[in-house]
Amino acid sequence: MKPARFDYVRAESIAHAVEALAGAGGDGKVLAGGQSLMPMMNFRLVKPSVLVDINRIPDLDRITQEAGVLRLGALVRHRMTAEDGLVARHIPVLHAAMKHVAHLTVRNRGTFCGSVCHADPAAEMPMMTLLLDGTIHIASPRGDRTMAARDFLVGSLSTALEPDEMVVAVDLAIPEDGTGWAFEEFSRRHGDYALAAIAVLMARADGRMRNVRIAMMGIADTALRFADVEAALEGREGTPAAFDEAAALLQAAIQPNSDLNASADYRRHLAGALARRALAEAWQRTGETTGGAA
Amino acid sequence: MQDQATITLTINGLTYTRAVDARLLLSDFLRHELGLTGTHVGCEHGVCGACTILMDGRSARSCLTLAIQADGATIETVEGLGRMSDLGRVQQAFREHHGLQCGFCTPGFLMTITDMLRHHPLETDDAIREALSGNICRCTGYQHIVDAVRELARERGPLT
Ligand SMILES: Cc1cc2nc3c(=O)[nH]c(=O)nc-3n(C[C@H](O)[C@H](O)[C@H](O)COP(=O)(O)OP(=O)(O)OC[C@H]3O[C@@H](n4cnc5c(N)ncnc54)[C@H](O)[C@@H]3O)c2cc1C
Ligand code: FES
Ligand code: FES
Numbered sequence: 001m002k003p004a005r006f007d008y009v010r011a012e013s014i015a016h017a018v019e020a021l022a023g024a025g026g027d028g029k030v031l032a033g034g035q036s037l038m039p040m041m042n043f044r045l046v047k048p049s050v051l052v053d054i055n056r057i058p059d060l061d062r063i064t065q066e067a068g069v070l071r072l073g074a075l076v077r078h079r080m081t082a083e084d085g086l087v088a089r090h091i092p093v094l095h096a097a098m099k100h101v102a103h104l105t106v107r108n109r110g111t112f113c114g115s116v117c118h119a120d121p122a123a124e125m126p127m128m129t130l131l132l133d134g135t136i137h138i139a140s141p142r143g144d145r146t147m148a149a150r151d152f153l154v155g156s157l158s159t160a161l162e163p164d165e166m167v168v169a170v171d172l173a174i175p176e177d178g179t180g181w182a183f184e185e186f187s188r189r190h191g192d193y194a195l196a197a198i199a200v201l202m203a204r205a206d207g208r209m210r211n212v213r214i215a216m217m218g219i220a221d222t223a224l225r226f227a228d229v230e231a232a233l234e235g236r237e238g239t240p241a242a243f244d245e246a247a248a249l250l251q252a253a254i255q256p257n258s259d260l261n262a263s264a265d266y267r268r269h270l271a272g273a274l275a276r277r278a279l280a281e282a283w284q285r286t287g288e289t290t291g292g293a294a
Numbered sequence: 295m296q297d298q299a300t301i302t303l304t305i306n307g308l309t310y311t312r313a314v315d316a317r318l319l320l321s322d323f324l325r326h327e328l329g330l331t332g333t334h335v336g337c338e339h340g341v342c343g344a345c346t347i348l349m350d351g352r353s354a355r356s357c358l359t360l361a362i363q364a365d366g367a368t369i370e371t372v373e374g375l376g377r378m379s380d381l382g383r384v385q386q387a388f389r390e391h392h393g394l395q396c397g398f399c400t401p402g403f404l405m406t407i408t409d410m411l412r413h414h415p416l417e418t419d420d421a422i423r424e425a426l427s428g429n430i431c432r433c434t435g436y437q438h439i440v441d442a443v444r445e446l447a448r449e450r451g452p453l454t
Contacts, residue, residue, distance in 0.1 A: 103428025
């Protein structure tokens with residue numbers, strides 16, 4: 001199938017892009033890597049009247065280190081995030097997660113910010129943005145604003161972005177030195193969307209878990225953080241019993257769907273198994289230096 | 295703002311200028327406007343890899359790219375790899391290793407592998423299989439394709 005007719009704008013700048021979006025009267029779409037939007041347009045699930053191509057806006061293809069964060073511009077492709085030295089050194093959990101994202105050819109084009117805007121409940125990037133207390137930088141003709149990732153990601157394929165807004169970058173918090181991490185995912189075939197995945201960060205002080213962060217995807221309408229489970233682990237010793245308890249809490253907290261790939265029961269079982277594995281692995285890694293900001 | 299435009303791009307070393315609808319896919323532009331039917335179209339949603347081409351030196355799905363986006367770009371398609379009487383090295387390796395049967399997926403594989411050989415270390419069979427995982431073949435079972443790439447990677451040596 002082919003896309004429906006639309007007007008095409010090759011944006012020269014961020015200001016040009018958001019003006020074009022505003023001029024579309026609520027019916028415009030940003031085209032970044034096109035790895036999710038083009039399939040939806042080919043199947044006419046999405047029929048924008050105006051398509052704003054941001055691929056030639058200068059300087060958006062950068063990963064930079066700012067105070068306590070790595071900033072990923074709107075044209076940072078999956079391949080760049082996967083191969084970037086700053087990411088590997090400061091946020092190894094993201095480096096590990098990127099290995100699971102799609103295939104070589106899709107990674108050449110797809111963008112980190114585009115994935116966060118697409119908000120697929122089985123995508124790695126929204127989940128990692130939640131885990132890393134992400135901040136979304138948003139531009140519109142009305143001015144710039146920032147928003148916490150947890151407020152930005154509203155539901156399946158749904159965000160808090162207004163029709164005249166564009167995401168210009170995402171900030172990811174660099175975990176403090178010595179933070180343990182783990183990323184565990186299960187998919188039917190390498191590079192396919194996952195059935196479920198979990199990412200964990202935790203520090204260790206006096207032999208106990210501190211500042212535990214847990215994010216999962218594939219288990220609800222959107223990727224989720226689990227504040228209650230994180231709090232339940234705070235100050236506990238990293239023992240198999242504590243990890244089993246946390247896994248049971250997670251299994252009770254999620255609402256997985258049944259689809260042609262897996263039943264809800266299977267996904268719940270998988271979530272428990274991945275959680276036990278990831279918690280133990282992250283605990284083991286605590287104390288290792290990641291070169292992150294203190 | 296426009297729903298049509300004139301684009302100029304380089305394909306396999308030749309320069310083309312054409313008027314196109316904004317909504318025309320690069321895959322359809324290559325096949326229907328230019329008659330370059332070596333690029334195949336299987337799924338039109340990015341899953342099968344049959345339509346893979348190189349854009350500015352990196353592999354891309356031509357079914358997920360608008361022709362208008364390729365204005366000014368350098369495109370390589372399977373037609374640029376060699377001719378029947380004078381196969382390119384990747385094509386030759388496919389022939390020697392029986393890397394194809396029906397041939398529908400082959401142009402996409404050849405282009406993905408061209409990107410792999412230019413940019414990826416390919417030190418193990420696992421790495422080769424992972425890099426090939428975005429291209430679907432219903433005939434070969436992949437083993438002979440992996441064999442061909444392994445030989446090509448060995449021939450090329452480590453990336454500098
Ligand atoms: C075969 C295949 C396998 C895949 N496997 C995976 C996988 O395993 N894991 C995974 O996470 N993803 C996977 N993907 C999806 C891929 O990661 C996409 O790249 C990503 O979902 C969207 O990024 P994009 O840059 O291509 O965005 P686009 O497709 O260009 O846009 C997606 C949506 O976000 C909006 N948008 C994009 N950028 C902005 C911006 N800066 N501001 C405002 N709105 C914006 C668009 O308007 C659109 O609504 C796969 C895709 C394919 C085709
Ligand atoms: S036709 Fe483009 S990936 Fe299948
Ligand atoms: S050779 Fe027939 S699909 Fe690959």
